[in-house]
Amino acid sequence: MSIPSLTDYSMPTTESLPANKVNWSLEPAKAVLLIHDMQDYFLKFYPHDSRLIRQLIENIDTLKTFCRQHEIPVVYTAQPDNQSPRDRALLNDMWGAGVNDHAGLKKICAALTPDSHDTVLVKWRYSAFQRSILENMMKELGRDQLIICGIYGHIGCMITAVDAFMRDIKPFMVADAIADFSEQDHRMALNYVATRAGTVISTTAIVESGEKRSQLTLAQLKAQLLSAIDENEDDFDADENLVDYGLDSVQMMSMVNDWRKQGIEINFAELAKNPSLNAWWKLIGEKQAG
The missing domain is CATH 3.40.50.850 (Isochorismatase-like)
Known part of the structure; x- marks a missing residue:
């Protein structure tokens, strides 16, 4: 028994x-x-x-x-x-x-x-x-x-x-x-x-x-930014300064932390240097390729 x-x-x-x-x-x-x-x-x-x-x-x-x-x-x-x-x-x-x-x-x-x-x-x-x-x-x-x-x-x-x-x-x-x-x-x-x-x-x-990191896509990055600044996609300019759209430093640091979890080693200073969707995507692409 x-x-x-x-x-x-x-x-x-x-x-x-x-x-x-x-x-x-x-x-x-x-x-x-x-x-x-x-x-x-x-x-x-x-x-x-x-x-x-x-x-x-x-x-x-x-x-x-x-x-x-x-x-x-x-x-x-x-x-x-x-x-x-x-x-x-x-x-x-x-x-x-x-x-x-x-x-x-x-x-x-x-x-x-x-x-x-x-x-x-x-x-x-x-x-x-x-x-x-x-x-x-x-x-x-x-x-x-x-x-x-x-x-x-x-x-x-x-x-x-x-x-x-x-x-x-x-x-x-x-x-x-x-x-x-x-x-x-x-x-x-x-x-x-x-x-x-x-x-x-x-x-x-x-x-x-856990070692196989999923690649961040341009569409995902854009969606993340639009959500953060609460902007309509039709009115969004990918070359416009994101700070002018209302993106603040706290939101940027939150994104940095999220991306690091995906294996994208990036810092706040790099993002702040040229804060636009296209500039960030170029930077992230280089990091992911590296």
């Missing part, structure tokens, strides 16, 4: 991942990282000093570092140790008392201790969305992509991915940042998500996605 003793197996390699049915691209500005059930209790079923768990923790730590660098919110799930029979309900029949009988093991593993600005959700069922604020939180943040890592792959991780899909949230299951009961269960979870509910991706692919 309880979780069985688990054995080590090899994490899937990038070359062995299943083909995804959809071609979604991870967008850091739309994503949230979910670190699923990485509590000492669930890790205790693996061998002491498990090679699989060492790699799991290392890859999740890499994902968390990536998320800090790209301002992606980090959310944890953790089962409580004081679940009433009503709260635990059918989980008692399937898995026994769980964390209730192991209060000393309820903490997230020390290597992945949540930071003060991370969110820790109480976990009640397989899906992280069940009886939690996760969906509303993502809506308030304007984010509709969920990066999923943790344990166990074919139970909570997979069901959360399916639940996300049914809520129009795109799940990205990180193949080498989840662990499972067995390699067979792990593969089953990856295959199901890749063909039915989301995208399967590697830790390396996620990190590399």
Whole structure:
């Protein structure tokens, strides 16, 4: 009735991942990282000093570092140790008392201790969305992509991915940042998500996605400026001084910060030297080409 003793197996390699049915691209500005059930209790079923768990923790730590660098919110799930029979309900029949009988093991593993600005959700069922604020939180943040890592792959991780899909949230299951009961269960979870509910991706692919900066286009720059100065496009002169249109230094610095996040290293002095759409576009083009 309880979780069985688990054995080590090899994490899937990038070359062995299943083909995804959809071609979604991870967008850091739309994503949230979910670190699923990485509590000492669930890790205790693996061998002491498990090679699989060492790699799991290392890859999740890499994902968390990536998320800090790209301002992606980090959310944890953790089962409580004081679940009433009503709260635990059918989980008692399937898995026994769980964390209730192991209060000393309820903490997230020390290597992945949540930071003060991370969110820790109480976990009640397989899906992280069940009886939690996760969906509303993502809506308030304007984010509709969920990066999923943790344990166990074919139970909570997979069901959360399916639940996300049914809520129009795109799940990205990180193949080498989840662990499972067995390699067979792990593969089953990856295959199901890749063909039915989301995208399967590697830790390396996620990190590399942040290095691929999207190019700012002239149309995007013009739209950004028109929005800032509240000017009609038909009345806008691309060679006119933007300050004369009402653009101020605060707005210019805000643009500098936004562009730097896209990998465009530009400063206020460069913009102020010749503040017009055409002059800025020439400068930005040179920066992007460089």
